[in-house]
Amino acid sequence: MTLGPVLDRIDADLPDAIDRLLALLRIPSISTDPAYAVECQKAADWLVDDLKTVGFQADKRQTPGHPMVVAHADGPADTPHLMFYGHYDVQPVDPLDLWDTPPFEPALEDTPAGKVIRGRGSSDDKGQLMTFVEACRAWTAVHGSLPARISLFFEGEEESGSPSLIPFMEENKDELTTDIALICDTGLFESKTPAIITQLRGMTCEDFTITGPDRDLHSGMYGGVAMNPIRILTRALADLHDDTGRITLPGFYDGVEELSDEIRAQWQGLGFDHVKFLADVGLKHPAGEQDRMPIEMLWSRPTCDVNGIWGGYTGDGFKTVLPSKASAKVSFRLVGKQDPDAIRKTFRAYLEDRLPDGFTIEYRTEKGAPAAQVSTDNPMFEQARKALTDEWGIPAAFAGCGGSIPIAGYFKDILGVDAMLIGFGKDDDNIHSPNEKYDLESFHKGIRSWARILAELS
Amino acid sequence: MTLGPVLDRIDADLPDAIDRLLALLRIPSISTDPAYAVECQKAADWLVDDLKTVGFQADKRQTPGHPMVVAHADGPADTPHLMFYGHYDVQPVDPLDLWDTPPFEPALEDTPAGKVIRGRGSSDDKGQLMTFVEACRAWTAVHGSLPARISLFFEGEEESGSPSLIPFMEENKDELTTDIALICDTGLFESKTPAIITQLRGMTCEDFTITGPDRDLHSGMYGGVAMNPIRILTRALADLHDDTGRITLPGFYDGVEELSDEIRAQWQGLGFDHVKFLADVGLKHPAGEQDRMPIEMLWSRPTCDVNGIWGGYTGDGFKTVLPSKASAKVSFRLVGKQDPDAIRKTFRAYLEDRLPDGFTIEYRTEKGAPAAQVSTDNPMFEQARKALTDEWGIPAAFAGCGGSIPIAGYFKDILGVDAMLIGFGKDDDNIHSPNEKYDLESFHKGIRSWARILAELS
Structure with a gap:
């Protein structure tokens, strides 16, 4: 034949x-x-x-x-x-x-x-x-x-x-x-x-809401003395990356494997044009760990991205509300032997450590996959x-x-x-x-x- | 009469x-x-x-x-x-x-x-x-x-x-x-x-949108290498307060005056029950500068609050979008001789300093008042x-x-x-x-x- x-x-x-x-x-x-x-x-x-x-x-x-x-x-x-x-x-x-x-x-x-x-x-x-x-x-x-x-x-x-x-x-x-x-x-x-x-890559996601005050407050009446849940949320999300682009969750890189020399050589041989790849969507610089090749950032390194964030007044004009709640959807792309459940657990502990006394957090769980x-x-x-x-x-x-x-x-x-x-x-x-x-x-x-x-x- | x-x-x-x-x-x-x-x-x-x-x-x-x-x-x-x-x-x-x-x-x-x-x-x-x-x-x-x-x-x-x-x-x-x-x-x-x-207190507000990639991206395809504007936004907002509750914008406290002894004595005499004031809205601890009386936090100290934040996918379920844009509404309550226009200028410079090369920011200006x-x-x-x-x-x-x-x-x-x-x-x-x-x-x-x-x- x-x-x-x-x-x-x-x-x-x-x-x-x-x-x-x-x-x-x-x-x-x-x-x-x-x-x-x-x-x-x-x-x-x-x-x-x-x-x-x-x-x-x-x-x-x-x-x-x-x-x-x-x-x-x-x-x-x-x-x-x-x-x-x-x-x-x-x-x-x-x-x-x-x-x-x-x-x-x-x-x-x-x-x-x-x-x-x-x-x-x-x-x-x-x-x-x-x-x-x-x-x-x-x-x-x-x-x-x-x-x-x-x-x-x-x-x-x-x-x-x-x-x-x-x-x-x-x-x-x-x-x-x-x-x-x-x-x-x-x-x-x-x-x-x-x-x-x-x-x-695998994935684990978390969709959650932080509640501080039990109702929306007027920032004129409460601003300065009432803690704003958006402040807690933005601080927690900002601290997920250090200045070098590395993810800061304890133990996050457990199970992440280095490329074999063979795969590394092959990927380098592909000549990935990350400048063009980014320029095609209006970007100039790779965002991941700064000591990694861009192709590694995409294929063999784990990530953390906020896929959605919301809280307070988001319509036209301005309302000086100090909101009761702030929410986000965060996903982690996983590689190697990273354990989705362990990372979810670590992330939740990370968030809960950052909640002021009296604040609460509610999760809408999404399934993960290695x-x-x-x-x-x-x-x-x-x-x-x-x-x-x-x-x-x-x-x-x-x-x-x-x-x-x-x-x-x-x-x-x-x-x-x-x-x-x-x-x-x-x-x-x-x-x-x-x-x-x-x-x-x-x-x-x-x-x-x-x-x-x-x-x-x- | x-x-x-x-x-x-x-x-x-x-x-x-x-x-x-x-x-x-x-x-x-x-x-x-x-x-x-x-x-x-x-x-x-x-x-x-x-x-x-x-x-x-x-x-x-x-x-x-x-x-x-x-x-x-x-x-x-x-x-x-x-x-x-x-x-x-x-x-x-x-x-x-x-x-x-x-x-x-x-x-x-x-x-x-x-x-x-x-x-x-x-x-x-x-x-x-x-x-x-x-x-x-x-x-x-x-x-x-x-x-x-x-x-x-x-x-x-x-x-x-x-x-x-x-x-x-x-x-x-x-x-x-x-x-x-x-x-x-x-x-x-x-x-x-x-x-x-x-x-x-006076006020200055800023309503703004940060744009990174020129379209929404799939985090599977771009995650790790494409910078997420929510990451830039949350970092900038989180860094507005230091660990003691002080606002970090350079020169922000210019024009903020200390209470006169007379006013301080009078305010102390009011016996403001901040524990009850906060407990009535489900809170436990004052959020402002930790070396100030709660009544000062409310009446004579300036504030910074995020009144609204939004970006990416905020509906039910999960979408692993890496969004093009992230937005916030931020207000500063002002006291003493703080200059609303100078603070707006400083805040804009602060934001723009934190934008990666190629990112842009758009403001929807609101008027301020001293x-x-x-x-x-x-x-x-x-x-x-x-x-x-x-x-x-x-x-x-x-x-x-x-x-x-x-x-x-x-x-x-x-x-x-x-x-x-x-x-x-x-x-x-x-x-x-x-x-x-x-x-x-x-x-x-x-x-x-x-x-x-x-x-x-x-």
Whole structure:
């Protein structure tokens, strides 16, 4: 089973592949909004029907939430069993008035930077998911069968916290356990270098309110003698970083690991242009620990950010209120073996130590997740890297990711399966934002990348 | 012209005086809301009509905003010319559902603590204003004329920033210039000790937004390397106070004066119960400079308070946004000769010094006012103090006030007239809040107090 004709087939079939993706994008499968539940069913049905045309045995599986799609197809003997994961649900589209075209009337569009597929879900994650399906389609079209045994697993709740995912994986362990999991929900490094994500940061969040006086006070009547909870809050938040950008919570860096020489050399070789990365969003200087490389700040160092703060009068004009309450939402991105629960506990103790006698604090707890470090010992990682390098003409990287993608950890923890995160999104895809797009280049070379990876892994 | 029969007349006429106040309170003269402009006219008309029955020559004077009421009545030769100031406009009534009775259906109400007049404006300032009018009515009823030449000056824009006040005072300087101004818009000290306010704090405010990244960022993608403007804001605000409660702005205390031994002794003699004052609003410890008496913190020391803060995501749940902007509203209460403009300039420089390269700051300026220190050299102050002591049976105090009442400064600056601030409000009157009330004791003894003060000053 040779690769060349498969790649040719992908090139020739591209217009039809685009049409199929546009059809899937027309289904407004917004998972957070119950009004679109029937659309999530429709998207799952569309995928089941399409996968059958590729030769998969495919089913829609109901859950308490939106359905899963599970599909299987055999491959030649002595080939590995590969699992592919993606999600067919999409983010809401608000604010709708910032879209230049209707989010669910997708189209191929010419732009100065090249052709793009515009519409909600084009990049996150319907377009990425279809790169793998189209690669399978080309293999079966040319060779009559796939080069390996392949299973597909699509969920419809990724954008709404995946409430059914863990129970479903636990209940269907045998069916979902394979030799490796392939996940297409990430991007190219700096929008050009193909990358396999091997480090994902974890997170712990705290949403809390400090109460001082038992009612809002007039600062003329009480100012000077009554302690303002905003003063307590700003002091506590300000003291979370020292002057060098290091986070001051006791024991916070426990479990943070230094980069291996190999990874450090590889990351340095990426030539991350942090000046441009920051300039693109109007910034000039990296904010993290000043003795670290910017790429480390993003991928392998923990962070602390205030994601929201509020208290007192925030409307037009001025009210000299001395408020009763002050609130904040704080998140910590975690790396290595940092323990989300231990950090939450330390942070709470830190806050409570700073409360004056009589002040109280109330927490609205959010769940945390540890960082994930994917082992690249499995030789399939090097095989996939070679395939990506061949397709893109640029050495593919083992990269980090500043965000959290819990699915990789679930494959490892629940099924014992290593996950390889490979995606073709670009930084300017506007995922979760108006005017989402997926470059035609991402889609086309993404399909070809998977075709090559299947050849290498088989 | 003896005082005794005047006081008897006040006691006998109290039921009718209450009815007159209730009639005035029924007029919803909310000055900030243009929908109530006609009601402000009605309140002014009601006052003109009522003042005529007392023997005043009274007029409604139109302004670009709500009208002024100006009235004059002659007194015996060789008596001083007294001016009385009050305001007939009231605060809005939101949130209406927190009122136990309709705000503009006032009534005399029995409570465990005694009879109160309940309704919007009962204390601030219609009830207080009418204490003076009723005192004049009793004098003329008993003696056929007033004991001194008296002018009245009521405005209808006090609760909406008094936009017409300064121009009106400047255009009518001769008519409004008297030997002293009497203002009834303050309260009893600790709700029981009659007080003449001689120190009023000034204020300077700053409402500003710091912008860092030029858009909201995802903290997974940018966290660690992108500087968060909330981090800059909280650090700047936290550093405004040192550990002892002192404000750190360079030169901030320039112009702050130490108490004279006399005033210090008098204030110590008041026995201010700061533990109860704080406990009443759920607090335990004074927040100001730790080497100062709590009463100084309130009356003669400057303050800095954050009255509002906001940035990032503040809704339900969690969004790991790294926001573009962070905002705050900060006010400084000023004392002595502190210069509002100099402090604004210093504060702006302080903020701008803390902005990372590339960050910007935008100000929404609010006007400032210096503190007012009323000189008590004029012998009328001691005469009024004696009258108050006689009425209340408690030595009246020269007190400070933590808030700002700009009218006192205007009388001095525009007309060269000393202002004596005497009022009978109590701390639990709920001014500016639902269920506003004025104790019948405040109203009754307030009228008697003015009758005595008129006798003393004549």
